Amino acid sequence: MALTGSPAGTEHLRRQNTGLVLRSLRVDGPATRTELARRTGLAKATVGSIVGELESGGAVTENGTASTTTVPSGRGRPGKPVTLTGEAILGLGLEVNVDYVAAVAIDLSGRVKVVETRPVATAGRPPSATELVELATDVRSSLIASGHTVVRATVAVPGLVAHDNRTVSWAPNLGWNGRELAAELEHAFAGGCPTTIDNDANCAALAEASHGVAVDVEDSLYLTGTIGIGAGIVQRGTLLRGGAGFAGEVGHMPIGDPTATCGCGRLGCWEASIGLRAMLTAVGMDEQATPLQTATAVADRAASDDSVRTALAALGGHLGRGIATLAAVLDPSAIVLGGYFVPLGEHVVPAAQQVLAERLPSADIHLPEIRLSTLGIHAAALGAAEHALADVFTGAVPL
Amino acid sequence: MALTGSPAGTEHLRRQNTGLVLRSLRVDGPATRTELARRTGLAKATVGSIVGELESGGAVTENGTASTTTVPSGRGRPGKPVTLTGEAILGLGLEVNVDYVAAVAIDLSGRVKVVETRPVATAGRPPSATELVELATDVRSSLIASGHTVVRATVAVPGLVAHDNRTVSWAPNLGWNGRELAAELEHAFAGGCPTTIDNDANCAALAEASHGVAVDVEDSLYLTGTIGIGAGIVQRGTLLRGGAGFAGEVGHMPIGDPTATCGCGRLGCWEASIGLRAMLTAVGMDEQATPLQTATAVADRAASDDSVRTALAALGGHLGRGIATLAAVLDPSAIVLGGYFVPLGEHVVPAAQQVLAERLPSADIHLPEIRLSTLGIHAAALGAAEHALADVFTGAVPL
DNA sequence: TGACTTAATTCAGGTGTCGTACTAAAACAG
DNA sequence: CTGTTTTAGTACGACACCTGAATTAAGTCA
Numbered sequence: 001m002a003l004t005g006s007p008a009g010t011e012h013l014r015r016q017n018t019g020l021v022l023r024s025l026r027v028d029g030p031a032t033r034t035e036l037a038r039r040t041g042l043a044k045a046t047v048g049s050i051v052g053e054l055e056s057g058g059a060v061t062e063n064g065t066a067s068t069t070t071v072p073s074g075r076g077r078p079g080k081p082v083t084l085t086g087e088a089i090l091g092l093g094l095e096v097n098v099d100y101v102a103a104v105a106i107d108l109s110g111r112v113k114v115v116e117t118r119p120v121a122t123a124g125r126p127p128s129a130t131e132l133v134e135l136a137t138d139v140r141s142s143l144i145a146s147g148h149t150v151v152r153a154t155v156a157v158p159g160l161v162a163h164d165n166r167t168v169s170w171a172p173n174l175g176w177n178g179r180e181l182a183a184e185l186e187h188a189f190a191g192g193c194p195t196t197i198d199n200d201a202n203c204a205a206l207a208e209a210s211h212g213v214a215v216d217v218e219d220s221l222y223l224t225g226t227i228g229i230g231a232g233i234v235q236r237g238t239l240l241r242g243g244a245g246f247a248g249e250v251g252h253m254p255i256g257d258p259t260a261t262c263g264c265g266r267l268g269c270w271e272a273s274i275g276l277r278a279m280l281t282a283v284g285m286d287e288q289a290t291p292l293q294t295a296t297a298v299a300d301r302a303a304s305d306d307s308v309r310t311a312l313a314a315l316g317g318h319l320g321r322g323i324a325t326l327a328a329v330l331d332p333s334a335i336v337l338g339g340y341f342v343p344l345g346e347h348v349v350p351a352a353q354q355v356l357a358e359r360l361p362s363a364d365i366h367l368p369e370i371r372l373s374t375l376g377i378h379a380a381a382l383g384a385a386e387h388a389l390a391d392v393f394t395g396a397v398p399l
Numbered sequence: 400m401a402l403t404g405s406p407a408g409t410e411h412l413r414r415q416n417t418g419l420v421l422r423s424l425r426v427d428g429p430a431t432r433t434e435l436a437r438r439t440g441l442a443k444a445t446v447g448s449i450v451g452e453l454e455s456g457g458a459v460t461e462n463g464t465a466s467t468t469t470v471p472s473g474r475g476r477p478g479k480p481v482t483l484t485g486e487a488i489l490g491l492g493l494e495v496n497v498d499y500v501a502a503v504a505i506d507l508s509g510r511v512k513v514v515e516t517r518p519v520a521t522a523g524r525p526p527s528a529t530e531l532v533e534l535a536t537d538v539r540s541s542l543i544a545s546g547h548t549v550v551r552a553t554v555a556v557p558g559l560v561a562h563d564n565r566t567v568s569w570a571p572n573l574g575w576n577g578r579e580l581a582a583e584l585e586h587a588f589a590g591g592c593p594t595t596i597d598n599d600a601n602c603a604a605l606a607e608a609s610h611g612v613a614v615d616v617e618d619s620l621y622l623t624g625t626i627g628i629g630a631g632i633v634q635r636g637t638l639l640r641g642g643a644g645f646a647g648e649v650g651h652m653p654i655g656d657p658t659a660t661c662g663c664g665r666l667g668c669w670e671a672s673i674g675l676r677a678m679l680t681a682v683g684m685d686e687q688a689t690p691l692q693t694a695t696a697v698a699d700r701a702a703s704d705d706s707v708r709t710a711l712a713a714l715g716g717h718l719g720r721g722i723a724t725l726a727a728v729l730d731p732s733a734i735v736l737g738g739y740f741v742p743l744g745e746h747v748v749p750a751a752q753q754v755l756a757e758r759l760p761s762a763d764i765h766l767p768e769i770r771l772s773t774l775g776i777h778a779a780a781l782g783a784a785e786h787a788l789a790d791v792f793t794g795a796v797p798l
Numbered sequence: 799t800g801a802c803t804t805a806a807t808t809c810a811g812g813t814g815t816c817g818t819a820c821t822a823a824a825a826c827a828g
Numbered sequence: 829c830t831g832t833t834t835t836a837g838t839a840c841g842a843c844a845c846c847t848g849a850a851t852t853a854a855g856t857c858a
Binding site: 004005006007008009010012013016017019020023040041042046217218219231233235236237240241242243244245246247248249250252253254255266321324325326328329330331332333358359360366368 | 724729732
């Protein structure tokens with residue numbers, strides 16, 4: 001246990017309480033100052049001061065008219081509800097992958113302001129970062145031109161990200177090893193914009209926890225599957241990273257069919273049993289343009305073909321065994337399936353849930369729920385944007 | 400993601416900075432006020448004020464003489480180093496098990512002040528809590544009589560502990576289900592002493608991270624083995640609990656020999672391959688009074704018996720496979736083996752480490768180290784005591 | 799129109815941190 | 829032996845923040 005923590009001054013206090021107010025507005029919606037004081041436990045005077053600052057900073061607005069949200073309660077002076085608009089304050093989320101780059105910008109209230117995807121021509125060569133940098137600077141410039149401020153940016157990367165959240169340690173799909181991606185982007189952003197990077201599964205997990213099907217729980221596990229399998233772990237509302245930042249690399253756990261050969265050369269890796277390729281050979285079908293299209297085609301076939309359904313159920317069993325392992329270790333309240341599992345949900349989840357119920361040691365006490373992601377292809381970028389704003393809500397960033 | 404956080408006033412600030420000073424003194428040793436200011440980043444005046452308070456509270460003392468710790472650097476007025484003595488301020492750690500109860504008290508500097516163990520006569524009946532309560536009140540009374548203050552108490556329990564850290568959800572060995580143990584103890588403590596409970600593996604993990612072989616890392620995994628297998632997970636210096644507090648229940652992960660029958664009735668549980676019973680049948684020996692004695696006898700036999708050595712190496716392989724799984728999920732910097740694995744260390748660790756190196760996806764980048772616990776039988780109680788003091792160091796508790 | 803009720807702001811008081819100036823205690827130079 | 833230099837610790841004023849009570853604002857109801 002090394003030394004942690006930093007000195008705290010009075011302005012740190014203010015930031016913390018500001019974060020508290022912002023979180024309350026986001027989680028429980030608009031409220032009057034008095035109501036906010038009740039929610040947060042702060043004194044009315046303090047809330048008044050904080051709201052005043054936020055208002056002049058453009059983070060919140062007094063909706064003088066549409067006070068229909070809270071019942072006026074009849075008597076007394078009616079309060080003016082304060083709403084988290086924060087249209088001016090944006091978090092920029094970026095995603096880089098082998099065949100596309102994407103950008104999502106959200107404002108403080110969580111509203112998505114911009115979504116943009118650009119294909120990347122991968123002529124066999126490992127992709128450069130130029131497309132990413134171009135997209136990022138383009139989106140940011142146009143946002144700034146329209147009067148917004150981009151407080152932070154985060155990039156979701158398919159690979160291992162170092163613990164400093166600035167370096168790509170190992171991204172075999174991209175061929176980026178030890179790349180200082182955060183510094184590159186910061187250099188490209190005129191005027192400066194603090195930038196971090198994170199694993200794509202981590203970002204998607206964050207997206208599910210903040211906007212998706214895991215909003216109601218504090219501890220969740222996100223599982224994404226395409227050719228490889230990756231996990232993002234949210235514990236107490238924050239991402240679990242591990243000593244080197246490599247937590248959640250669950251694809252090569254020895255689970256499932258012990259004789260299956262994995263792309264990594266070893267035997268018995270989980271993704272050799274439940275990865276896209278394994279699924280395709282099990283159902284006897286071919287790969288299509290994208291994992292999602294492939295999975296949708298398989299789901300269509302399953303509607304008519306019994307053997308496909310049995311193969312998928314068997315895959316669901318392997319999936320459930322791995323989930324049981326993860327659940328025993330992490331005890332999440334909800335497990336979210338993303339990636340190619342989404343179209344196949346109805347065919348794999350029941351089998352997985354059943355295995356989970358059988359295998360979980362504390363099943364009689366506590367059984368986590370398996371849910372399907374609804375966020376679609378931009379989950380990782382959305383989570384990255386959310387991550388970019390996270391420091392605002394904790395109060396680490398001023399305005 | 401639900402609403403989290405609480406309002407912060409100025410006195411909260413002081414507690415936080417006090418915690419910072421205390422942690423610095425503990426982690427990096429005694430220091431002068433100026434040195435503390437440099438370490439923590441606080442202003443000299445602030446440190447002076449905080450140290451003054453701590454001194455009058457009995458947490459630290461000015462060792463006027465033994466200033467040999469820091470080199471006087473020649474010139475200038477020599478500083479008076481401040482040492483974390485805190486002899487008056489104690490954390491009480493308790494452990495309850497099927498055949499004994501134990502108590503450990505440590506002071507702020509981490510020095511162990513009291514260790515006491517009492518056997519429990521289990522005449523087949525599930526043990527009551529009377530022995531625990533008696534031991535706890537006895538130890539606490541005598542400490543108070545000798546002028547100490549017991550700030551907090553924590554009980555390590557072999558079983559599932561609810562997320563509130565006050566209720567035993569499920570402890571089959573003790574037959575305690577849904578027992579409000581924390582409340583019972585608080586009721587027994589005259590004058591009141593905030594009490595929490597926690598899983599024994601969690602406590603032992605904390606002990607290793609604060610006093611044992613994992614002091615140098617922030618993320619560690621503790622694995623204890625007797626008849627069952629349990630894990631304690633430390634991430635960023637704090638325990639990982641999970642949504643219901645059941646994280647770390649790794650004994651029944653489907654890993655190892657898939658045909659082995661587990662005590663829980665299922666097939667292929669990890670502890671059916673590496674638990675004490677499995678180990679004994681593998682080496683063909685009988686159980687003795689305690690798991691540690693049993694393991695020591697096996698280790699003795701291994702010195703002369705080749706077949707025992709091979710059996711243990713095979714067990715080490717199963718151990719390694721499970722560790723590889725856990726390491727892939729959690730990415731710990733160190734893995735600590737406790738329980739009956741300690742005497743068998745030289746026979747199982749090499750095989751486990753080899754499997755780990757083979758199976759870990761990021762082996763070329765980052766390979767966690769497997770270490771053997773050195774804390775002995777009182778690890779859980781020591782960790783519980785550490786846990787009891789944790790709130791002092793975070794600043795959540797005044798004095 | 800006036801009493802009542804509730805929202806929001808103002809104001810004084812307390813606590814905390816910080817930087818500067820000041821005092822204290824040593825080594826060193828002459 | 830005295831004065832200078834250097835560093836440790838403290839005293840003090842300025843500033844920021846939170847809080848509770850008093851005050852003002854803005855409605856409803858009789």
